[in-house]
Amino acid sequence: MQGTTNTQQLKNLSLEQLGNVEVTTEFKEPTQVWNTPAAIYVLTGDDIRRSGVTSVPDALRLVPGVNVERVNGSRNWAVGIRGFGDQFSKYVLVLIDGRSIYTPLFGGVYWMIDNVMLEDIDRIEVIRGPGGTIWGEDAVNGVINIITKSSQETKGVLLSSGGGNVDQNTESLRWGGGSGNWNFRANMFGFVRSPEFHIDGQRPYDWSRLGQVGFRADRKVGHDEIQLSGDAYWGKFGDAQSISTYTPPALFISYAPTDASGGNLRGMWRRDLGNHSNLYLQGYWAHDHRIGSNFGEDRDVFDMDFLHRLPDSRWHQFSYGAGIRVSPSLLTQTVPTDKFVPASKTDAVYSGFVQDELRLAPGKFSLTIGSKFGHNVYTGFDYQPNGRLLWTPTPKQSLWASVSRAVRIPDRVDDDIQVDAFFENLPPPVFARITGNTNLRAERLVSYEEGYRTLIHPKLYLSIAGFHNDYHDLIAQGAGVISAVGAPFPNPSLLVTFQYTNGIHGNTDGVEIAPDWQPVNWWRIRAAYSYLHIHLADQNGFTDTTTLTTLHGSSPNSQVSLFSQIDLPGKVQLDQTFRFVGALPAQTVKAYITGDARAGWSPNKSWSFSAVGQNLLQPHHAEFNIDPSPMVLIKRGIYAKIVWTR
Amino acid sequence: MGVLCLSLGLLQAQAQFSDVEVKAAYLSHFGEYMSLSADVSGTKPASFDICVVGDDPIGPALAHIAVDEQLGGRPVRILLNKNAADARSCSIAYISASEGTRTERDLAALAGDDALTVSDAPAFLEHGGMIQFVLQENRVRFLVNLDAVYRTHVRLSAFLLRVAAMVRGKSQPGVAP
Numbered sequence: 157m158q159g160t161t162n163t164q165q166l167k168n169l170s171l172e173q174l175g176n177v178e179v180t181t182e183f184k185e186p187t188q189v190w191n192t193p194a195a196i197y198v199l200t201g202d203d204i205r206r207s208g209v210t211s212v213p214d215a216l217r218l219v220p221g222v223n224v225e226r227v228n229g230s231r232n233w234a235v236g237i238r239g240f241g242d243q244f245s246k247y248v249l250v251l252i253d254g255r256s257i258y259t260p261l262f263g264g265v266y267w268m269i270d271n272v273m274l275e276d277i278d279r280i281e282v283i284r285g286p287g288g289t290i291w292g293e294d295a296v297n298g299v300i301n302i303i304t305k306s307s308q309e310t311k312g313v314l315l316s317s318g319g320g321n322v323d324q325n326t327e328s329l330r331w332g333g334g335s336g337n338w339n340f341r342a343n344m345f346g347f348v349r350s351p352e353f354h355i356d357g358q359r360p361y362d363w364s365r366l367g368q369v370g371f372r373a374d375r376k377v378g379h380d381e382i383q384l385s386g387d388a389y390w391g392k393f394g395d396a397q398s399i400s401t402y403t404p405p406a407l408f409i410s411y412a413p414t415d416a417s418g419g420n421l422r423g424m425w426r427r428d429l430g431n432h433s434n435l436y437l438q439g440y441w442a443h444d445h446r447i448g449s450n451f452g453e454d455r456d457v458f459d460m461d462f463l464h465r466l467p468d469s470r471w472h473q474f475s476y477g478a479g480i481r482v483s484p485s486l487l488t489q490t491v492p493t494d495k496f497v498p499a500s501k502t503d504a505v506y507s508g509f510v511q512d513e514l515r516l517a518p519g520k521f522s523l524t525i526g527s528k529f530g531h532n533v534y535t536g537f538d539y540q541p542n543g544r545l546l547w548t549p550t551p552k553q554s555l556w557a558s559v560s561r562a563v564r565i566p567d568r569v570d571d572d573i574q575v576d577a578f579f580e581n582l583p584p585p586v587f588a589r590i591t592g593n594t595n596l597r598a599e600r601l602v603s604y605e606e607g608y609r610t611l612i613h614p615k616l617y618l619s620i621a622g623f624h625n626d627y628h629d630l631i632a633q634g635a636g637v638i639s640a641v642g643a644p645f646p647n648p649s650l651l652v653t654f655q656y657t658n659g660i661h662g663n664t665d666g667v668e669i670a671p672d673w674q675p676v677n678w679w680r681i682r683a684a685y686s687y688l689h690i691h692l693a694d695q696n697g698f699t700d701t702t703t704l705t706t707l708h709g710s711s712p713n714s715q716v717s718l719f720s721q722i723d724l725p726g727k728v729q730l731d732q733t734f735r736f737v738g739a740l741p742a743q744t745v746k747a748y749i750t751g752d753a754r755a756g757w758s759p760n761k762s763w764s765f766s767a768v769g770q771n772l773l774q775p776h777h778a779e780f781n782i783d784p785s786p787m788v789l790i791k792r793g794i795y796a797k798i799v800w801t802r
Numbered sequence: 803m804g805v806l807c808l809s810l811g812l813l814q815a816q817a818q819f820s821d822v823e824v825k826a827a828y829l830s831h832f833g834e835y836m837s838l839s840a841d842v843s844g845t846k847p848a849s850f851d852i853c854v855v856g857d858d859p860i861g862p863a864l865a866h867i868a869v870d871e872q873l874g875g876r877p878v879r880i881l882l883n884k885n886a887a888d889a890r891s892c893s894i895a896y897i898s899a900s901e902g903t904r905t906e907r908d909l910a911a912l913a914g915d916d917a918l919t920v921s922d923a924p925a926f927l928e929h930g931g932m933i934q935f936v937l938q939e940n941r942v943r944f945l946v947n948l949d950a951v952y953r954t955h956v957r958l959s960a961f962l963l964r965v966a967a968m969v970r971g972k973s974q975p976g977v978a979p
Contacts, residue, residue, distance in 0.1 A: 166819060166827035167867055171835070171965045174828055178940050179821040308928070308970070376928065432903055677940060723939070 178677070193524060193544035193556035195221065195284040195607050195621035195668065197684075201277045201305070206721055206731040208754035208768035210323045210347070210795075212280070212302060213267050217735055218717050220668035220684035221284040221298070221621070225740075225780035228788035229322075229352045229362035230393040230414075233267045234780050237284050237298030238623065239664050239688050239711040243782055247564060249287065249295035252302045253385065254461070255422050255440045258294045260483050260503045261453055263567030269391060269416050269444065271368055273328050273345045275314060275799075278305040284668070285605050285623060286542065286562035290463075290477070290509055290528070296562045296601050297625075306383075307332055307339035307374040313802045320795025322770070324348045340373035351394065353776035353791040359396070361411050362788060366391035379428040388419035397449045398784045400493045400578040402644045405585035407578045409784050410491075414448035432468040436477075437461070451496070452488030457481065471515055478508040485568070492644060493576040496568060497592075505532045505565075522546045534566045535598040552611040560605075563598040570596055570631055570656050584648045587641075590633065593656045600628045617672040624665050627692070629658035632703035660704060662692030678723040686715040709742025710780075729756040743781040749773060764799040824942040825922060825935050826863035832894060832933070833873045835962035836918055842955040850874070853881045853889040853917075855908055856898030864896075886911035897931065899923040906930070916955045920944075927970060932956070936967065943967035 166174065189196050197219045209215045213233040217224045223241040225234040235245040244264035250257050257270040280302050287295035310332040318326045325348040332341035346367035351360035370387035393414045400407050422440035429435065442457040463477035483503045487496040511526030527541035542560035549555070571592045579586045607621035636652040645651065666688040674680045690708050694701070716736040723729055734751040750773040756766035769792070771777065776789035833850055850873040854861045861882040871878035881892065886908035889895040895917040897908050905923055909930045912919060922935040927947040934945045948971035951958055963969050 164867070166823055167830060169827065171828070171831055171962065174824055174831070175941060175943050175965065175967075177819055177824050177942070179819050179824050179937075179942055306928075428906070430907075727939075 190554055190609065191546065191548070192283075193522075193546040193558055193607075194287075195605065195619075195623075197221075197282045197284075197619075197670065199280045199282070201275075201279060203719070204274055204277055204280070206729060206754060206756070207719065207733055208731065208752050208766070208770065210274070210326060211267070212272060212274075212277075215280065216282065216300065218682070218684065218719050218733060219282045220670045220717075221666070221686045222282060223686075223711055223715065223737075225745075226352075226790050227780045227782050229349055230268070230364040230395060231362065231782065232265075234710075235265070235267070235300075236711060237282070237300075238625065238666055239690055240297060240707065241711060243780070244569075246567075247297035248300060249298070250300045250302070253304055253383070253422065254424065254438050255420065255442070256294070256459070256481075259444070259455070260567055261455065261485065262569045263294065263564065266444075268364065268393060269366075269389060269418065269446070271345075271366065271389065272302055272304065273330065273343050273368075273370070275316060275328060275330065276304045276310065276341075276343065278303050278309070284621065285558070286540070286560040286601060286603050290511070294564065296564045296599070304372065304385075307334070307341050307372050308376075310341045311339065314799065315801075316797060316799045318795050318797030320768075320793055322350050322352070322791060322793030323795045324350050326795075326797070337377045338373060338375050340371065342369070342371045344369040351788075353789040355786050355789075358786055358788075359411060361394045361396045363394040364391065365393075379430075381424075381426045381428075383424040384422070386419065386421040388417075390417045391415070393448075395448055396784055398577065399450060399491050400576055400587070402492060402576075403646050405578050405581060405587070405646055405649070410449035412449035414446060416444070416446040418442065418444035429467070432465065432473065434465050436463040436465075447488065447490065450491060450494045452490055453485060454488070455483060455485040457483045470518065472512055474510075474512045476508070476510045479506075481505045487568070487572075495574050496572045497574055498572065501568065501572065503533055503568075505530060507531075520548055530563075532565050534571060534594075534596070535563075538563045538565075538598055554609045555607070557606040558603075560603050562601045562603065564601075565598050566596040566631065568592075576651075579652070582650075584650055585646055586650045586652065587645060588636070589651055589653045591653055591655050596631060596656060597629050597658050599630050599658070602626045615674045619670050619672075620667065622665075622667040624663060626661075626663050628661045628695070630660035630692070630703075630707070631656050632659035632694075632698065633657075633700060634659065634698070635700040654700075654702075657698060659694055659696070659698035659700065660692050660707070661695040662690070664691070665689045680721045682719045684715075684717045688713060688715075706742045710740050712738035712740060712747075714738045727758045729754070729758075731756070737779075740780070743778075744787070745778045745780060748777045748779075750777060762801055764801075765797070766799075767794065767796045769794045821922075821935075821937060821942050822859045822863050823867070826860050826867050828935070828942070828944065829860070829864060829894060829896060829920065830868045830871065830878070832918065832920070832962070833878065835959040836893075837957050837959075838916055839955045839957050842916065846876075847891060847893070848876065849879045850876045851879045851881055851892040852894045852896065853884045853892035854896045854898065855884050855886050855889050856901040856904075857883060858896070858898035858900060860896060860898070889917060890915040892917050894918045894920060897921040897923065897926070913953070918956050918958075919950070938967065945970070947971050 204215045213224050213235055216222045221238050223236045232243050234241045234243050237248050240247045244262040246264040250265045257265055282300050284298045287299040314330040316328040328345035330343035348365045351362045354360045368389040372385040375382040395414050397410050399410045420442035424438040427435045439460045445454050459481040461479040465475040486500045489495045507530040509528040513524045515522050524544045529539050531537050540561050544558040546556045571594050573592045575590045577588045579588045603625045605623040609619040611617050634655045634657040636654050638652050641649050641651040668686045670684045672682045718734040720732045731754040736749045739747040750771050752770045754768045758764040771792045776791040778787055778789050781787045865880045868878050868880055899922050906929050919931045920933040921931055926934040930950050932950045945968045946966045
């Protein structure tokens, strides 16, 4: 239907008129996805805006293979990739502009304090599977890379203001400018959030509020690129913790809120040496302070990373790098029953990597092999080799396969924790103690993955990924050992001690299918189906089944998400997401389906209005269980937002 | 049959053009809004050449739309599948997005020559390109990097800059009307 006359018509239009012609485009997945021999999914800043989410973990619900559970309104999210999500989000490495927000305290991520202003996010790249070779010991099940826009792209003023029944107040302000070769921006944002749903009689303790300021500066001249950035935050989070006392032997709930504050400074330098060769150097310092009812922590992280990519030859490209992370921490004891021994400790991790990408048939077939090497204070030396194959038989299809080994090193909770809890008064009073183990080995994973991507049709793209993960030495709670005890326990008392041990092995299998379809110009639908099968067992004469039951029943067997974006005339957008999450029997959480909807209107370049409804299909539903009971349910919410830019 | 085509045409009236065709139309017009600064040396080339570096669908669209065109008394020629080095004498060098990581090298090869560099590759301006096509709400718009323009003798009309979705870089006095 597009014949000669149509194109000639375009010739007669002025420049301005050309800018108003509506076009159809051939579907293009960004090349970085196409050529990556890994299960990668990219959420753009626009996807995040149109999904109506108010936090990064909520945005991750749309990514295949990622499990996200909101525990309550103020506590950490449970985020897992291909299983094992728990309130520590332990098996996932999360980076913000190359800065790891992993905390060596519990070997996971504190989503509540590492916030990014959503309007600053350029994209989030999620790689399911071990990213061991470049990123480190913590990237066992996957890597989440949050990349913010450069200062060039955020010039001018942006003011965003929103409010609703759950996200009660969210404000953001950003100003960006440039001078000479420098571009920079400063921002501040904050939110006040209400508690989620509580059954009658339970205090609505999980409110939260946070304020953050930050800046970023970029300089790009010739072959050099420099980035500087920093943030500072202050937050207060309502909480409920079960705390025990020795005398009298009792268990009570403390509602003391948690105060958290901190900041970071980061500097990055990259030099392009020509012929695809470059040098990269990044350093950052982060300081985090928190104090709550059951413990307090002050932690500093000093990190330096270096990467050198050697010049491209026709057949291969070699890169290598090294990194150091030193993290001194001080745990503050706030109640007699919870402590870390020792209270003060410095973690140091040294790592290096080498990698070679071999172009066996340039443009068609490539093999990447490499390994990361590391040394840490808990388990000594480790190695994480990995091999990846990529085959692009036609411009519209690519296949990849990989084998990788990854390790997760124990954290301070695994090693040094000691928590005493009053259990019952038989008589005599019985206490339970969870204790760390300084002799833990690292948890290990060997992952076999494969994937296929194809452009079935200019408007339909499909990506499929499958995996088989073999785990060994997973840390589990050991069987209870009964003993009599003296002070500070009342006399007489019984103590049952549970120590962490490397006790579980087994495997997980799964597949993720994600189509991306644009049936007409103004409607785009993305879906993601994730299937996970967990088969774990005790190893080495280890017999306790507590952790085994928890691991089996805390990740959904299957998960489906749907994201629809509709562009209506008059600059109106209608966006909907639906999600089905399978049951979590160990958390007493039933399977659920719920959805969000957003209506947005941008009458001109400066103004944008939107109204968003979240968790709409039920008044409230359960996602994850934590102590103390009863479980907090996630409630239906709506909010409206206005954004002004200049 | 004609009636059927017409009604189908009306149904498709919303979007009958591809982004490639609109970009080709822009390119064919840019020549009217650019000139060379007074201090340029050498003689003007006999034809106004629009060159496409790399393999790109815009090539055929350009060949179609710019057939028999004239610009300031000179014939317009469309030259396809050029190397960056060969494109140095062109008036407009369109660098295909398929050049990917070779883009910076291509721009380096064209540095110092008076070719207007255009592309739809992402981050083209960051790499030193002059005009970058972007898609905004299913419409093709363009961004201008004046710093890159002023490193050569190319000058862009104020009218073109006004229509651009974004202009970056220092503007200097004496822009051609």
